[in-house]
Amino acid sequence: MGAMSNVERAVSALRQMIFAGELPPGSDHLETELAEKLGMSRTPVREAALMLQAQGLVEMRPRRGIRITPVSAADMAEIYDILTELESLAAARAAEAQYSKADLANLATAIRDMDGALARDDLRAWAEADDRFHRELVRLGRNARLSMVVSVMRDQVRRARATTLFMRPKPKQSNEDHRVVYQAIARGDAQVAHDTHHAHRQAARDMLVALLEKHQFHGL
Amino acid sequence: MGAMSNVERAVSALRQMIFAGELPPGSDHLETELAEKLGMSRTPVREAALMLQAQGLVEMRPRRGIRITPVSAADMAEIYDILTELESLAAARAAEAQYSKADLANLATAIRDMDGALARDDLRAWAEADDRFHRELVRLGRNARLSMVVSVMRDQVRRARATTLFMRPKPKQSNEDHRVVYQAIARGDAQVAHDTHHAHRQAARDMLVALLEKHQFHGL
DNA sequence: TTATGCGTTAATGTATACACAAGTGCATAC
DNA sequence: GTATGCACTTGTGTATACATTAACGCATAA
Numbered sequence: 001m002g003a004m005s006n007v008e009r010a011v012s013a014l015r016q017m018i019f020a021g022e023l024p025p026g027s028d029h030l031e032t033e034l035a036e037k038l039g040m041s042r043t044p045v046r047e048a049a050l051m052l053q054a055q056g057l058v059e060m061r062p063r064r065g066i067r068i069t070p071v072s073a074a075d076m077a078e079i080y081d082i083l084t085e086l087e088s089l090a091a092a093r094a095a096e097a098q099y100s101k102a103d104l105a106n107l108a109t110a111i112r113d114m115d116g117a118l119a120r121d122d123l124r125a126w127a128e129a130d131d132r133f134h135r136e137l138v139r140l141g142r143n144a145r146l147s148m149v150v151s152v153m154r155d156q157v158r159r160a161r162a163t164t165l166f167m168r169p170k171p172k173q174s175n176e177d178h179r180v181v182y183q184a185i186a187r188g189d190a191q192v193a194h195d196t197h198h199a200h201r202q203a204a205r206d207m208l209v210a211l212l213e214k215h216q217f218h219g220l
Numbered sequence: 221m222g223a224m225s226n227v228e229r230a231v232s233a234l235r236q237m238i239f240a241g242e243l244p245p246g247s248d249h250l251e252t253e254l255a256e257k258l259g260m261s262r263t264p265v266r267e268a269a270l271m272l273q274a275q276g277l278v279e280m281r282p283r284r285g286i287r288i289t290p291v292s293a294a295d296m297a298e299i300y301d302i303l304t305e306l307e308s309l310a311a312a313r314a315a316e317a318q319y320s321k322a323d324l325a326n327l328a329t330a331i332r333d334m335d336g337a338l339a340r341d342d343l344r345a346w347a348e349a350d351d352r353f354h355r356e357l358v359r360l361g362r363n364a365r366l367s368m369v370v371s372v373m374r375d376q377v378r379r380a381r382a383t384t385l386f387m388r389p390k391p392k393q394s395n396e397d398h399r400v401v402y403q404a405i406a407r408g409d410a411q412v413a414h415d416t417h418h419a420h421r422q423a424a425r426d427m428l429v430a431l432l433e434k435h436q437f438h439g440l
Numbered sequence: 441t442t443a444t445g446c447g448t449t450a451a452t453g454t455a456t457a458c459a460c461a462a463g464t465g466c467a468t469a470c
Numbered sequence: 471g472t473a474t475g476c477a478c479t480t481g482t483g484t485a486t487a488c489a490t491t492a493a494c495g496c497a498t499a500a
Contacts, residue, residue, distance in 0.1 A: 046267070047266070047267070047270060050267060050270045050271060050274075051270060051274065054270075054271065054274030054275070055274075056365070075365075078363045078364065078365045078366065079365060081309060081313075081363060081366065082306065082309075082363070082365060082366055082369065085305040085306060085308075085309050086302065086305060086306075088305075089301060089302075089305050093301075143298045143301060143302070144298065145276070145295075145298045145299060145302060145373075146298065146301065146302055149302065149369055153365075
């Protein structure tokens with residue numbers, strides 16, 4: 001059952017530790033140190049670090065160790081700009097694809113879950129469903145490379161969310177946007193799907209960047 | 221002077237061999253084999269392969285060797301869709317940035333070079349200058365992550381160009397588009413810069429995909 | 441006190457060794 | 471002739487060893 005290589009184990013363990021904040025942004029870690037912590041030799045740790053580096057989660061700097069990449073407000077602006085364009089394209093493509101209601105079930109469920117979470121004031125559940133909505137949207141856009149790029153960017157957003165989720169205003173407008181996008185896709189209106197999602201992401205971008213700048217998270 | 225690690229050497233050597241067609245798309249190569257060819261041990265070759273895998277140039281499949289990723293017409297459609305969106309955003313951002321004429325010198329030079337190459341019927345020189353134009357455009361958009369994603373995608377386009385460059389019609393419309401984009405950026409018109417470039421890339425996409433499909437390059 | 445240079449330390453880059461597992465071919469049975 | 475299983479081969483995943491070289495501290499000089 002454990003058909004999982006040490007490299008894979010290292011990748012997911014490191015990801016988990018990064019997202020959990022156990023390896024804080026900006027902190028350095030020697031290969032040997034991480035290898036010991038993960039109970040394996042340096043080789044798979046190095047390979048895992050190389051992969052995470054390609055995704056922008058860590059930087060390997062000779063003799064200084066593996067640094068957990070910090071994400072500044074400026075970084076977040078870059079990331080959201082990319083997300084905005086690529087997800088909007090995915091929304092347009094999804095609309096063009098003439099999906100049936102059944103195909104869009106996951107999208108509908110995610111929206112309903114967000115409503116529910118919001119009513120219960122459960123921000124964590126809301127964030128999880130929001131993630132799910134965006135992931136499904138991109139999947140429906142049917143572009144494997146785009147999905148990969150977006151997922152890398154979304155990982156970065158997830159990291160910042162730990163600090164922003166409870167500072168931001170309640171995401172009320174958000175759900176209305178999602179519903180409009182959903183309906184546009186359902187009736188095959190690519191233009192509206194695209195533009196609505198674009199505006200949605202841009203608004204989120206501006207709000208988050210302002211939030212991060214205000215609270216001086218310039219390099220955490 | 222040779223402050224270059226074996227991993228770096230391996231990465232650039234492999235890239236070169238891939239772009240030159242010396243390692244043909246779809247071909248498999250054992251780690252040992254490549255290591256011997258490059259005059260180093262498996263370790264740096266493996267690390268180089270991991271990096272190239274992250275960029276989609278190769279795939280590592282256990283026991284089957286390192287495969288040079290083939291690029292099909294469908295892949296090219298995906299790639300161009302991403303390029304279209306991201307480069308257009310860069311064009312818009314460049315326009316918003318209020319660059320001086322001096323800042324746009326590289327752009328202007330690239331356009332002039334393309335004109336010259338086209339007049340001499342030198343398609344290779346044209347392709348080189350075209351690359352330069354697009355690279356500079358993205359740089360002016362000032363989004364480091366976007367630049368990286370675009371450069372990965374452009375690498376894939378470069379690979380296909382070896383087969384398409386001499387089959388496609390002469391890129392005459394292309395230069396007019398570039399000029400319009402340049403002027404829009406110079407006068408700070410983000411909308412025109414964006415939309416013109418978007419249409420430019422989309423046209424290129426449709427032309428190339430049709431070309432590749434027609435000539436049945438479905439997996440070479 | 442601050443700057444400069446040297447020696448030490450230790451982390452990395454790379455080579456090598458080895459166990460394991462997947463693919464291959466042959467032999468055997470039907 | 472086809473199918474099944476077994477032994478063998480061989481590539482990879484991982485551990486380990488080692489040389490190199492960059493960072494750091496200390497001493498010395500201005």
